[in-house]
Amino acid sequence: MSTQQSRPRRAVVTGASSGIGAATVRRLRADGWDVVATARRADRLHALAEETGADVVVADVTVEADVARLASHVEDTGGLDALVNNAGGALGLEPVEATDVEQWRRMYDLNVLGTLRVTQALLPQLRSGGGGDVVVVTSTAAYGAYEGGAGYTGVKHAERMLATTLRWEIVGEPIRVIEIAPGAVATEEFSLVRFGGDAERAAAVYAGYEPLVADDIADAIIWTLTRPPHVNVDTLVVRPRAQASNTKTARAGA
Numbered sequence: 001m002s003t004q005q006s007r008p009r010r011a012v013v014t015g016a017s018s019g020i021g022a023a024t025v026r027r028l029r030a031d032g033w034d035v036v037a038t039a040r041r042a043d044r045l046h047a048l049a050e051e052t053g054a055d056v057v058v059a060d061v062t063v064e065a066d067v068a069r070l071a072s073h074v075e076d077t078g079g080l081d082a083l084v085n086n087a088g089g090a091l092g093l094e095p096v097e098a099t100d101v102e103q104w105r106r107m108y109d110l111n112v113l114g115t116l117r118v119t120q121a122l123l124p125q126l127r128s129g130g131g132g133d134v135v136v137v138t139s140t141a142a143y144g145a146y147e148g149g150a151g152y153t154g155v156k157h158a159e160r161m162l163a164t165t166l167r168w169e170i171v172g173e174p175i176r177v178i179e180i181a182p183g184a185v186a187t188e189e190f191s192l193v194r195f196g197g198d199a200e201r202a203a204a205v206y207a208g209y210e211p212l213v214a215d216d217i218a219d220a221i222i223w224t225l226t227r228p229p230h231v232n233v234d235t236l237v238v239r240p241r242a243q244a245s246n247t248k249t250a251r252a253g254a
């Protein structure tokens with residue numbers, strides 16, 4: 001949201017060590033924002049800092065103390081205009097009958113409770129600074145079912161409800177709550193993580209059509225952040241042209 005301030009706008013981006021998060025940091029920095037980039041892998045964050053000039057905090061969004069440390073750092077180093085809750089991901093594609101309970105627990109902790117923890121920790125700073133934006137990167141998995149996807153669709157539906165409910169609860173305050181719901185994005189790690197490092201299975205997700213790339217979603221995020229302050233893009237669903245739904249993708253030769 002544009003504000004009458006002399007310093008550059010400042011954002012926190014979670015899940016910044018790869019994919020959509022890293023692309024968002026690059027775009028924000030290129031547009032003159034100050035950025036605090038956070039994730040667990042220090043080496044990747046430091047390389048991103050070197051490349052973009054972003055400030056970095058190594059933190060795990062599933063660890064309360066890490067999130068508290070992130071919030072203290074942001075407060076001590078001055079000002080917050082946007083929080084991009086992007087850290088998240090999928091684990092497994094097993095049918096309900098065969099799925100691993102622990103994977104569901106980890107997905108919930110990362111996608112839902114991670115977003116909850118970071119939002120709770122940073123919302124007061126957005127408020128005390130006169131307002132700002134909370135972006136939540138969910139998924140088209142937040143909008144429907146697919147076989148093998150119950151764990152991931154379940155947590156992304158819950159994350160969407162967190163964003164929607166927060167928007168209702170703070171309406172009237174100068175804080176926008178924006179949900180970005182990507183379809184298939186060929187990031188280097190999302191499907192690798194989902195399939196436990198199986199590169200062939202991961203590559204097959206994006207075969208036979210042109211998927212989105214991380215920068216497409218970063219572009220969408222920045223677009224929502226740069227609308228006039230009275231405009232709240234509640235939800236932006238962004239898919240590859242070839243993907244009509246979670247289960248219908250036009251693939252060459254299929």
Ligand code: NJP
Nearest residue numbers: 015017018019020040041060061088089139182185187190
């Ligand atoms: O994923 P990936 P994407 N604490 O795996 C971090 C959603 N989405 O960019 O901690 C803190 O490249 C991890 O870093 P590290 C998706 O659900 C995607 O594709 O160092 N950070 C990394 O930076 C997610 O919400 C697609 O391992 C933690 C980042 O999270 C968002 O888009 C489709 C962490 C994950 O980067 C970004 O996805 C869709 C923790 N505990 C929705 N655990 C898609 N790619 O197709 C992980 O519908 N991270």
